[in-house]
Amino acid sequence: MRFIRLIFVALLALVLVGVALANRGIVTLSAFPANFGQYLGGTWTIALPLFLVIFVAFAAGMLAGLVWEWMREAHFRREAKLRSAEVTRLEGEVGHLRDRHAAPRDEVLAILDEPARGARPGTNRASLPAAR
Template identity: 70%
Template sequence: MRFLRLLFVAVLAIILIAVALANRGIVTLSAVPPNFAQHLGGRWSVDLPLFLVIFVAFASGMLAGLVWEWLREAHIRREARQRSRDIARLEGEVGQLRDRHAAPRDEILAIVDQPKSRPASPATGTTLPAPR
């Protein structure tokens, strides 16, 4: 398993390096449209290598998906916590009931609750019928 993980990381590194080498050109990344930037003043763009724009866009997309799923599954985690608390409470109650009802309180009940012993089987060669 460790070998497969190492192989996957190596292949991923080779692919990322190939993408970076193939996309080294500088691009201008603008935060607002050029006409609107005139009215705001300042510079609202930055010059970056294309591979960096690709990697940052991919990473931000992965992060957005992670946050989206975490928020979407919040009710599932809340219900799991509630059920876990319920299970712990019920297991505690069952343990208390077992402790309370483990042994009879009365000697008469203890005798009644004892398992019945089976009669000894007759010796071989006798004419008595076998016990049912």
Template identity: 65%
Template sequence: MRFLRLLFIVLLAIVLVAVALANRDMVTLNAFPANLGTFLGVKSSIELPLFLVIFVAVAFGMLAGLVWEYLREASIRREVRNRSAQVSRLEGEVDSLRDRHANPRDEVLAIVDRPKESGTSQAPRPALPAASPATGTTLPAAR
């Protein structure tokens, strides 16, 4: 890829030098129509080599196109910025919802849902209080 880019730059330079050498003649560039410059009292013409006029005109056209496209795409960039902010806000909301719903609401569920630790040095689980039978049941009492 680097070779292709270098080849393109070299070919472009050769073409630009060839155009410059072929158009070395001096031309008169007038800023105003025929006698308007003398009427306004300013010098309205300048002598330049033709290749310079061509290169400046091409550069000016490219610059005008760049500015035109930048202004045309301003609304698209604004929309992308708004959507990006909305996506960030929604991702934060999803993360907070995951955190809120991932945590158990009950201590018993927290004990049951706690992941088992690997290895031999496991912390002892807290003992659950012994449940006493409810009054008025027909089951025999625990011995």
């Protein structure tokens, strides 16, 4: 799997270098149409190589998609957090109930059950000494 990932990254790098070499021409980007920027004071333009514009636009699109999905899935994360807290609480309650109900409720029953648990194979209850 690591080798396949390495090949994928190498191919991606080759494609990106090819795009960069093919699009080295300088382009002018304007923030506003025509001469509207002069009314706001300043030129509001920048000259960049085309490949840089492509890569920045791609990165901005990926970032916008990431933020969009993060916000869209917020209610799933909140619900998972609530359910996790509820599961933790219920597991603690079940553990407490197991501890409380696993122990014998009555000492007399514990004494009566003890010989049956500790009896050796081949012995029966009649051969055990009677409890007073």
